[in-house]
Amino acid sequence: SQQGEEDPQALSIQEGENATMNCSYKTSINNLQWYRQNSGRGLVHLILIRSNEREKHSGRLRVTLDTSKKSSSLLITASRAADTASYFCATDVLEGAQKLVFGQGTRLTINP
């Protein structure tokens, strides 16, 4: 079953604007990760935020985590056409198997 659910499913904005994607999950986690996928390619890791962290930055990326609401957000600032891709959140569950469970993803389109 899917652990993470992204919102919105698709997002289209103008170059230079900020893009925000949200992720909700169901069970307790060790960490939450965000990945990017260009069409027809493998996924690339963007950022990992641990359950005891609330915010993390990497370049133009900002990730927040609210464990009380079981939700996370990914903000891409000053978007570029090259940011066009699908973005997925994934959760490392707290107990049990060593698996990373992915959501359905957000398809982001940056219009030049």
Added chain:
Amino acid sequence: SQTIHQWPATLVQPVGSPLSLECTVEGTSNPNLYWYRQAAGRGLQLLFYSIGIDQISSEVPQNLSASRPQDRQFILSSKKLLLSDSGFYLCASRQTRNEKLFFGSGTQLSVL
């Protein structure tokens, strides 16, 4: 960092034919290995994961099986393909839980 080799990039197979997809990993030892499947425009479904040689966990009952005959080799197989086995298959690796995944470039399988 790790490099994931996955082949072939595309594969067209008739219904009822066998399947063997191979994934090999460079740059690490004793990794956790994963097979995911992705339907067009959808998220990743975890199929199998392995924490060691001959240690395979199946996530979803299906027409597929996985084997790990060597430390850095992970094989996805089927004796008889179904139409529903079509999809984009991704192999991934990480050193241990709570770390990021490295992905291969994927195999697009079309069963006709």
